Amino acid sequence: MRPAPGDIVYAYRKPRPPSRRTFSIRLGLQHPVLRLGPLSLTDGHGHDWIEVLPVPRGTLDTPLDPGAVLLVPVLDVVAHKDALPPDLLDLALTVLETGEPPWSTLREALRRG
Numbered sequence: 694m695r696p697a698p699g700d701i702v703y704a705y706r707k708p709r710p711p712s713r714r715t716f717s718i719r720l721g722l723q724h725p726v727l728r729l730g731p732l733s734l735t736d737g738h739g740h741d742w743i744e745v746l747p748v749p750r751g752t753l754d755t756p757l758d759p760g761a762v763l764l765v766p767v768l769d770v771v772a773h774k775d776a777l778p779p780d781l782l783d784l785a786l787t788v789l790e791t792g793e794p795p796w797s798t799l800r801e802a803l804r805r806g
Contacts, residue, residue, distance in 0.1 A: 694770045695741075696728045699782040701748055705769040725774055726765065727752065729786065733767065741767040746789075752777065753803075757788045758796040 696702045703723040726745035733741040742764040748755045752775070777785070781799065788802045797805075 695767055696770055696773065698728055698731045699777040699779060700728050700773060701725055701752060701775040701777065702728065702770050703772040703774060704745065704765050705771070706763060706765060723771055727777065729762065734764065743767055753800040754798050756796045756798055757785055757792055757802065759789050
């Protein structure tokens with residue numbers, strides 16, 4: 694599954710992609726994450742990686758911390774949950790690029806305008 698920017702999906706947050714064997718089992722907890730940008734990175738083994746922001750407390754209450762952004766293999770994305778409207782995604786990306794500590798949430802960024 695390849696999510697679009699702004700999609701909130703469930704993904705495994707593991708440091709390595711699944712193996713390329715014919716049959717492999719992927720065990721672990723799935724966490725909701727927000728896909729940030731449209732680009733993906735490809736490693737030397739051909740795995741695509743995307744930038745995501747963990748969404749542990751709901752979309753509007755998640756701290757917009759640039760240090761929390763992760764790279765996750767596209768193969769570890771397992772299910773679609775929700776999507777942010779494009780204007781909210783643009784606001785989140787702006788806060789992530791220009792925000793200063795304490796990191797605000799999307800709800801606080803909406804209040805500030």
